Amino acid sequence: MFNRSPILLAILICLCVGPIMQPAWAKEQVIKLAVVMPEGSTWTNTIHQFARAIKTQTNGQVNFKVYAGGISGDESDVLRKMQANRIQAAGFSGVGLGMVLPEIRILEMPLLFNNYAELDCIKEQLFSEFEARFEAKGYVLLGFAEAGFVYVFAAKEIKAAAGLDHLKMWVWKGDRVAEGFLKAFGMTIYPLHIADVNTGLETGMIDAFYAPPLAAVAFQWHSRARYMLDFPWANSTGALLLNKRTFDRLSPDNQTILKRLVKEYAARLVDLTRQENQEALTVLRDAGIQFVVPATDQVATFQKKAQDYYQNCSMQIYPGDLANKVRNLLNDFRSR
16 A cells, blocks of 8 residues: 555645745736826826726736825826835826936927827837837836827916016926926026926916916916917827836736737827817816917027027937937828
C-alpha cells in the first residue's frame, strides 16, 4: 500500500498557495480618478458613464472611483498624489499634461489651428508618438479630450489690439505657454490657481480671464465679465492619464477593454464639449456679455505677435523638430 502523506501534503500546499498566487486582476481593482471639473458638468457626467461601463464589461474587476470638482486639489496636487499612488488616474487640462510632458502643449500653440478638423488631424497623427513619450514618463495616455477654443473675457471694454494691455489678466499658475503669450501681447498677468479665479474677479485683483465659453459658464466666471473678444486664441486640450504601474496590473483583456472604452467615451466627450461650447455662447449673450469682433488689421496684429512669440519663446517649450512636424502635417492637410 502506498504512502498517502506526500499526496495529501501536495493538495494542502495547492489549496493554501493557490489564492496567494492568483493574478492581481482576479480581484476587484479600484482606480481613483480625479478631475478638476465640477459634478454635473459634461466632463464628469461622461466619466461617470465610462466608469459604469468598464465596471460592467470587466465583470466588476475594474472599478473607477471618481473624485470631481477639484477635491483632490489642483492639477499639480493630483500629479503628486499619482506619484504617491494615492490617485491612480486623472483627467488633465493642457496645463497638467504639460507638467508631465511639456511638448504636449504644442496642441495649444496660440493661433495655430483654424478649426476643429485641423486639430483632429494633428491629434490622430501624433497620438502614438505622444503615447510613447508619456509611457517613458510612467503614464499611459488613454485618450484625448478638450475644453474647446479659448477666448478672452473682460470686465473692461476691449476694442483694439493695442487696448488689451490695460487688462489685469489671470493666468493659470504654472502655465508657461499662456504666460509667455499674454506677456507678448503686453498684458499684465496675475498667476492664480484655478480655484482662486472667482475670488480674484470679485476683489478686482484681476479683471480679465481666458477660457472656452463652456468653462466660463461652468465655473461662473462669466458673471464677472461684460465683454468677450470674439476671436479664438488657442485650443484648450485635455486627456486622461493613468499610472503605468496601475495599468500593468490589469489583465490583458481588461487593458483592451479599458483602451476601447476610453476611446469611445473620449470621442463622445469631444462631440458633447463642442456642442455645449456653442450652446454656452447663447448663455453668454443672454447674460448681456458683448461680443467684440476684431477688425482685419487687429487680427493681423494678433498673428504677427503670435509669430514673434513662436520665434522668440516657443522653442523653450516645443522641440523644434516637433513644431516643424506639426506645421508640415497642417500644410499637407490644408492643401488637400
